[in-house]
Amino acid sequence: DIQLTQSPSSLSASVGDRVTITCRASQNINRYIHWYQVKRGQAPKLLIYAASSLQSGVPSRFRGSGSGTDFTLTINSLQPDDFATYYCQQSYTTPLFTFGGGTKVDMK
Amino acid sequence: QVRLVQSGAEVKKPGASVKVSCRTSGYTFTGNYVHWVREAPGQGLEWMGWINPKSGGTNFAQKFQGRVTLTRDTSINTAYMEVKRLRSDDTAVYYCARSYFDFAFGFDYWGQGTLVTVSS
Numbered sequence: 001d002i003q004l005t006q007s008p009s010s011l012s013a014s015v016g017d018r019v020t021i022t023c024r025a026s027q028n029i030n031r032y033i034h035w036y037q038v039k040r041g042q043a044p045k046l047l048i049y050a051a052s053s054l055q056s057g058v059p060s061r062f063r064g065s066g067s068g069t070d071f072t073l074t075i076n077s078l079q080p081d082d083f084a085t086y087y088c089q090q091s092y093t094t095p096l097f098t099f100g101g102g103t104k105v106d107m108k
Numbered sequence: 109q110v111r112l113v114q115s116g117a118e119v120k121k122p123g124a125s126v127k128v129s130c131r132t133s134g135y136t137f138t139g140n141y142v143h144w145v146r147e148a149p150g151q152g153l154e155w156m157g158w159i160n161p162k163s164g165g166t167n168f169a170q171k172f173q174g175r176v177t178l179t180r181d182t183s184i185n186t187a188y189m190e191v192k193r194l195r196s197d198d199t200a201v202y203y204c205a206r207s208y209f210d211f212a213f214g215f216d217y218w219g220q221g222t223l224v225t226v227s228s
Binding site: 036 | 158
């Protein structure tokens with residue numbers, strides 16, 4: 001089974017900061033990685049699919065990069081609405097899927 | 109617009125079963141997979157399985173095989189998830205979500221979530 005390891009598990013940041021979250025896969029998953037934002041009491045929201053493609057309607061301050069085993073979600077100029085938990089997900093091993101452990105971004 | 113609307117919160121006793129519905133609209137129900145994902149308190153997202161509404165075919169994460177059943181009713185564009193032999197650690201918010209048949213695009217629309225509480 002492919003494992004996804006996110007780091008850090010949590011971080012504190014201020015509005016305007018650049019935030020970087022990493023997701024490492026236990027084996028090559030090409031670019032089959034997706035990123036989600038989860039806020040308390042809300043359904044997850046797809047931000048980035050296929051490593052670097054911005055989902056429609058998602059602000060351009062969210063950027064995804066990487067391929068193979070190492071992936072990054074960057075939030076440029078963190079906004080108040082961005083305090084949330086972020087998850088990566090792999091779809092390389094379809095029909096099975098895996099989520100990373102999550103990264104909680106809270107206010108410094 | 110695309111919508112996935114789930115049934116309401118449930119409280120069940122250990123050993124019981126629960127069935128959650130996911131009513132879809134705004135797209136061709138048989139043209140996309142429906143996945144089920146849960147989030148237990150203090151835990152992360154956990155993918156449970158999917159159903160192909162066109163064929164009825166299903167696939168599950170190993171830990172849910174045999175205890176979770178996914179079905180659909182194409183006449184009302186609704187998917188269902190049933191969990192049997194509930195345990196306290198099944199307490200979670202359960203989500204349905206949609207993906208294309210090409211899994212390269214992630215899960216683009218989600219239901220609002222259904223809280224299932226398992227308690228004696």
